[in-house]
Amino acid sequence: MENWSENHNDFIDYERDEKNKKIHILIIYDISENKTRTKLVKFLLGYGYRVQKSAFEAIVTKSQLKKIIKNISNYLDEENDSIRIYRMYYDDVIIFGKNFSIEDEEIIII
Structure with missing residues (x-):
């Protein structure tokens, strides 16, 4: 697997984010093992909100996004x-049905 943290800086440093220094991301996943999937969910809850069964939204800084990209392959x-x-x-x-509002707030990772 290629090293995302080194080879995809353009993904992290996209110019549209320079105004607010925050990046809104959607993470979707299909993980076969229940134990691994549970660990991934706990990891992602440190950064954002579960908006559907296999989908998280988060508003993160560039450094948080780099950390997510660096560690996500562990899951x-x-x-x-x-x-x-x-x-x-x-x-x-555009949202249809139940709306899960994502706020730009500080999330503390423990």
Whole structure:
């Protein structure tokens, strides 16, 4: 697997984020093992909110995003699992049904 933290700085440093220094991301996953999936959920709860069964949204700093990218492979069996991180702009999201509001707030990781 390629090293995302070194090879995808353009993903982290995209110019549209320079105004507010925060990046809105969507992380979706398909993890086959229950134990691994539970660990991934606990990890992601330190950064954002679970908006669907296999989806998290978060508003993070560049350093937090780098940390997520660096550590996310610890929760992945490359043969069977999939994790995707999408950059989003909240004003570009259309929501149908139950709305889970994401706020820009400080989250303390313990």
